[in-house]
Amino acid sequence: MRQFFSICAVITLAGVSFAQDIRVPADVTAGNDAVISTSGSGKATFYLSGPGVARKADVNLGESIPLSSKELTNAGSYLAIVCSDACHSGAFCVIPDKPASLSFLVHPSRVPVALNDAVSGIAFPFDQFHNFVLAPGTVNFQFTAGKASLLAQPVKMQNGAAWFRTTSGRSAGALQVSATLGDIMAHRVVQQVASDACNLKVEGHPSPGGVFVQTEPVHDCAGNLLPDGTVVTFSATQAHGKSTVDAPIKQGIARAQISASGPTTVSAASGVVMGNELRLEAQR
Amino acid sequence: MKFVIPITLVAVTVVLMALALAGVGRSVENVGIEKGSAVAGFTPRAATPEQAMSNLLLDVQRRNWDRAYDAVSKTSEVTETSFIQDWSGSNGSLRAFSALEGFDARPLHATTDEAQMRVRLHWTTPVGPLEDVRDFRLIREGDVWRAVWPKVQIASVPAQIVPVTYLRWDLVSGGTEEEWGSRNVDAPHVRIISMNAIDSAEGAIVMGEVVNEDTVPAFVNVNAVLVDGAGNPIDDENSFDKIAHVLLPKQVSAYRIDFPKLTLKNVKNVRMDAKATLIPASADPVIGVMNQKLDTDAQGKTVLHGDLLNQSGQTVNIPHVIVSFYDNNGKVVWVGDGYVDKALLAQSSEPFAVELPKSMTGKVQNFHVVVNQYSLGRS
Numbered sequence: 001m002r003q004f005f006s007i008c009a010v011i012t013l014a015g016v017s018f019a020q021d022i023r024v025p026a027d028v029t030a031g032n033d034a035v036i037s038t039s040g041s042g043k044a045t046f047y048l049s050g051p052g053v054a055r056k057a058d059v060n061l062g063e064s065i066p067l068s069s070k071e072l073t074n075a076g077s078y079l080a081i082v083c084s085d086a087c088h089s090g091a092f093c094v095i096p097d098k099p100a101s102l103s104f105l106v107h108p109s110r111v112p113v114a115l116n117d118a119v120s121g122i123a124f125p126f127d128q129f130h131n132f133v134l135a136p137g138t139v140n141f142q143f144t145a146g147k148a149s150l151l152a153q154p155v156k157m158q159n160g161a162a163w164f165r166t167t168s169g170r171s172a173g174a175l176q177v178s179a180t181l182g183d184i185m186a187h188r189v190v191q192q193v194a195s196d197a198c199n200l201k202v203e204g205h206p207s208p209g210g211v212f213v214q215t216e217p218v219h220d221c222a223g224n225l226l227p228d229g230t231v232v233t234f235s236a237t238q239a240h241g242k243s244t245v246d247a248p249i250k251q252g253i254a255r256a257q258i259s260a261s262g263p264t265t266v267s268a269a270s271g272v273v274m275g276n277e278l279r280l281e282a283q284r
Numbered sequence: 285m286k287f288v289i290p291i292t293l294v295a296v297t298v299v300l301m302a303l304a305l306a307g308v309g310r311s312v313e314n315v316g317i318e319k320g321s322a323v324a325g326f327t328p329r330a331a332t333p334e335q336a337m338s339n340l341l342l343d344v345q346r347r348n349w350d351r352a353y354d355a356v357s358k359t360s361e362v363t364e365t366s367f368i369q370d371w372s373g374s375n376g377s378l379r380a381f382s383a384l385e386g387f388d389a390r391p392l393h394a395t396t397d398e399a400q401m402r403v404r405l406h407w408t409t410p411v412g413p414l415e416d417v418r419d420f421r422l423i424r425e426g427d428v429w430r431a432v433w434p435k436v437q438i439a440s441v442p443a444q445i446v447p448v449t450y451l452r453w454d455l456v457s458g459g460t461e462e463e464w465g466s467r468n469v470d471a472p473h474v475r476i477i478s479m480n481a482i483d484s485a486e487g488a489i490v491m492g493e494v495v496n497e498d499t500v501p502a503f504v505n506v507n508a509v510l511v512d513g514a515g516n517p518i519d520d521e522n523s524f525d526k527i528a529h530v531l532l533p534k535q536v537s538a539y540r541i542d543f544p545k546l547t548l549k550n551v552k553n554v555r556m557d558a559k560a561t562l563i564p565a566s567a568d569p570v571i572g573v574m575n576q577k578l579d580t581d582a583q584g585k586t587v588l589h590g591d592l593l594n595q596s597g598q599t600v601n602i603p604h605v606i607v608s609f610y611d612n613n614g615k616v617v618w619v620g621d622g623y624v625d626k627a628l629l630a631q632s633s634e635p636f637a638v639e640l641p642k643s644m645t646g647k648v649q650n651f652h653v654v655v656n657q658y659s660l661g662r663s
Contacts, residue, residue: 196534230499247570
């Protein structure tokens with residue numbers, strides 16, 4: 001921000017010092033009208049060059065040259081040139097208007113529960129003309145799960161950005177993250193999902209043609225049920241071979257019917273997490 | 285005089301044709317069966333088991349089903365329809381998209397009235413050339429030999445309604461008018477949990493296992509770059525069909541990346557990269573892998589075989605089995621795969637077999653089978 005103002009100050013001073021026949025405004029806020037005054041007499045050609053604008057017009061020296069708000073919407077440095085016998089120029093800066101929107105990026109969109117420094121976000125303010133606003137300010141980040149407010153964290157903006165990094169919560173579900181700057185607010189949602197299975201337990205009994213096995217409700221270590229569709233691999237090992245079934249969890253429990261006969265050892269795994277072993281006498 | 289030359293030419297042609305045909309018949313008596321016949325449409329009499337086998341397979345190759353079925357003994361318990369289905373496939377199976385490219389047959393034993401032949405069938409398929417070995421029994425009926433066709437087992441499932449209550453994930457793409465940053469959905473998080481690089485007769489192989497650690501399904505591909513001592517890439521390849529691409533949450537798949545005609549001699553480093561994208565997917569069908577056992581087959585090869593059991597209500601057209609073989613330390617020492625050429629009908633099972641190279645036979649202590657499935661009309 002300081003750098004931007006310094007550049008603009010140097011440009012403005014340069015305009016005042018060397019363009020004696022043309023006087024440009026010091027700083028113009030984006031979207032406002034401005035006037036360039038000229039001295040002398042006679043016809044001249046006026047040129048305006050800036051971010052997203054280039055204009056040429058015939059003007060009379062000694063009269064003011066109006067600059068409309070529409071041509072001054074983009075923040076940055078502008079150059080005004082008036083040419084008659086000789087050319088004189090002046091530079092001025094258009095600075096961003098007050099913040100009108102926040103670009104708010106939050107990462108990741110899904111995160112396992114209870115993971116340190118797993119959620120991060122950054123907010124950038126922009127004015128109504130989409131100019132990046134560098135003016136200092138404080139963004140208030142708020143975290144809510146359901147209706148409960150978990151955390152509010154005010155963060156001072158540095159070089160036009162405010163950011164946070166935090167640990168994910170212990171409950172699966174939607175985590176609402178909002179960023180507020182003045183009366184502007186932006187919302188994002190991070191889906192907190194169950195982590196790896198914890199204490200995976202399998203139970204079963206002989207059934208016609210083999211064994212029927214199922215898990216107890218599969219939770220992570222924070223007590224959240226693993227989502228439906230998560231695969232649990234059941235293995236049934238017998239003297240003459242092995243059978244496996246990749247069964248998806250449904251309402252917290254994975255179930256499988258496995259072909260087996262005689263003494264059978266059943267185990268279960270979900271991802272890299274192993275469960276207990278179960279010894280059954282399968283029906284022949 | 286003017287007829288002498290044409291008559292001579294015709295006579296020589298006829299003699300040469302006769303010699304050629306007689307030559308084919310003689311050669312098969314000693315060394316097995318050559319592919320093809322001298323004249324398309326002309327089939328020598330099946331005076332020997334080898335000739336009968338050759339005639340049958342040539343007719344199958346030409347999809348001349350009536351003639352092929354004529355070469356089957358009437359004592360066989362097979363109808364022409366099921367005989368044709370046995371060769372040409374059904375239900376959108378891999379066999380239905382395959383063609384018999386060639387065959388090699390050799391007699392196992394023969395008496396005056398009965399013979400046993402082992403035939404190596406070479407198929408061209410959409411997933412590459414496949415080889416199948418089948419044993420046939422032939423008997424002499426009068427002065428010709430015919431094949432005795434075993435009863436074709438067609439899965440018969442009683443009419444029923446199979447309720448499908450498994451999860452399905454759909455993917456909603458955000459609109460372009462949305463605010464920046466408001467519609468970013470992360471790619472699934474997958475992780476390579478093991479990697480092993482070995483040299484084989486065909487080239488270098490990088491293999492291991494990958495897990496979908498996320499709570500959404502992922503389409504996964506594993507890439508590997510071989511890097512030399514100076515840090516320059518030697519070659520890069522991906523897992524192609526040697527992986528179960530669609531991984532449900534917490535599902536583990538083996539992967540294998542082949543680098544043909546390369547050795548690890550000059551390789552200093554291997555850069556691995558697992559790429560995952562969000563895809564719509566279904567947790568159905570569930571396919572059980574039953575009765576898995578490492579065994580030695582009739583040819584002396586070590587083979588993992590078992591049965592795939594489709595526990596759902598839809599047909600799986602092309603089942604594909606991918607196996608990771610572990611040593612006694614749990615390290616993946618080999619990844620093999622095999623396609624099942626018959627469709628896996630609802631609530632029915634089909635056998636599968638995956639060969640283990642001889643060099644790995646002593647090392648393997650355990651294995652894990654993943655079933656990849658291709659179903660027509662489904663993503």
